[in-house]
Amino acid sequence: MDEPPCLGERELGAWRALLSTAATLNRLIEQRLKDDAGLSHSQYEVLVRLADAPGGELRMTELAGAATTSKSGLTYQVAQLEKAGLVRRRACPEDVRGIIASLTDEGWAKVRATEPGHAALVRDLFVDGLSRDDFTALAGGLEALRDLLHTRSGDQAS
Amino acid sequence: MDEPPCLGERELGAWRALLSTAATLNRLIEQRLKDDAGLSHSQYEVLVRLADAPGGELRMTELAGAATTSKSGLTYQVAQLEKAGLVRRRACPEDVRGIIASLTDEGWAKVRATEPGHAALVRDLFVDGLSRDDFTALAGGLEALRDLLHTRSGDQAS
DNA sequence: TATGAATGGTTCGAGTTCGAACGACTGAGG
DNA sequence: CCTCAGTCGTTCGAACTCGAACCATTCATA
Incomplete structure (x- = not known):
């Protein structure tokens, strides 16, 4: 009845299944995305988040909060997407510190073409x-x- | 009744939940492991696989097959673990090509100390x-x- | 025995990831 | 008006990851 100090068969199996499933899924998805659209999975995720947002734009922090990547990782990916012409960055009117990332027409087209x-x-x-x-x-x-x-x-926080 | 061309709310939500859950879990685990034992998550996984195997040793291919990483990634991680003195590599008696990775005493100790x-x-x-x-x-x-x-x-395969 | 396909593991280069440190700015409290 | 803690996004260096190319070896087949 008492909790064993380590994980039981059941828990361990489920845990490994989660890790393994996520990893394999990620690998297959990544490959397809790369072949079909020349995008990494994280790049595609950024595009989709933007496409879901009103006006196709979002502040960096909001983007990072929802995403599976860190702040610095997001900066990198958005830079890549900007180089590819899929995303544009502009200053945030309400907060000088803020940066707004928004989909370009080409970005919209890419999302529409890749999503199906x-x-x-x-x-x-x-x-x-x-x-x-x-x-x-x-x-x-x-x-x-x-x-x-x-x-x-x-x-x-405390 | 017909399948929509894109994912519905239900499916999309589940998909994102899987990605997000796996990513967050991985991040938290990674951090704890780093603090407690100075190991990355993949390194720890290698150690545990070895500890689970009879005699605490396994051929590289078997290790790679079960793991969440690629062949070359495994080579790298095992090299790191060897540098840290937790794993030893030796030739496989039945197949000159093969390499067997086995836990050192220190490796066993590390696993025992970290697992709980x-x-x-x-x-x-x-x-x-x-x-x-x-x-x-x-x-x-x-x-x-x-x-x-x-x-x-x-x-x-064909 | 010879030959060609497949396997085991490593190496290499490019791309990606993270956290820590940073500079710029905001906002609250004196 | 100051100051000081907190936020925003970037930069930097180090570590990690992958696939492709690569030898060495094995195995199947002739």
Whole structure:
């Protein structure tokens, strides 16, 4: 009944499954994206976040907060995207420190062109592998975990 | 009834939750491991795989197959671990090409010293966040997905 | 035995990632 | 008006990652 000092079979298996699944999925997605659109996964994520935002623009901090990358990593990726002509950067009117990243026309076009193939692959690899019920359960668990971790991440302050 | 060309709310949410959860979890684990033991997450994974294997040794290929990293990445990490004195490499008696990586005494000690704290953190962040039933469902889904992807990954041959 | 395909592991170069340190700016409290 | 803590985004150096190219060796087949 008492908690063992280390993880049991069950927990360890689930943990490894999470790591392994995420890694493999990431690798396959990355490859497809590279072949189809010449984008890395993180670059594509940035583009999609922008496309989802009103007006296709977002401040760097908001972008970094939602993303899977660090502040400095975001700076790098946005610079790459700007070099590629997919994103433009401009000053934020309300705060001189702020920088707003916004999609160019070319950026919009790239997102529209890339999204269907990407979505199809995600569906193929991730969604269609499980029964409807299993998928629902998985989705629920993941979202609960994400929310939990999100609150946990912001708790460093005294 | 027909599948939409793009992912629905439901699927997209789950997909992002998976990416976000894995990334955050990885970051927190990495940090703890670095502070506690001076190891990166991938290094720790290599050590644990070895500790799980009979005799604390495994051939490079077997190690790479199970791990979340590529062949060349593994070479690099094992070299780091060897420099740190935690792992030794020796020739494989049955196949001159092969290399066997094995834990040193110091490697065993490191694993034993690090595991409890690591396990506690995984339990805290990953396992204890969900109810027993939710966790079981999540684990089942993840393991099914991993197996599916594993077969899918080996299908490149004609 | 010879030959060609496949495997095991390393090396190499380019790209990506992170955290720490930084300069610029804001906003609250005296 | 000052000052001082906190925020915004960038820069920097070091570490990590990957795929492709590469030898050495094995295995299958003739």
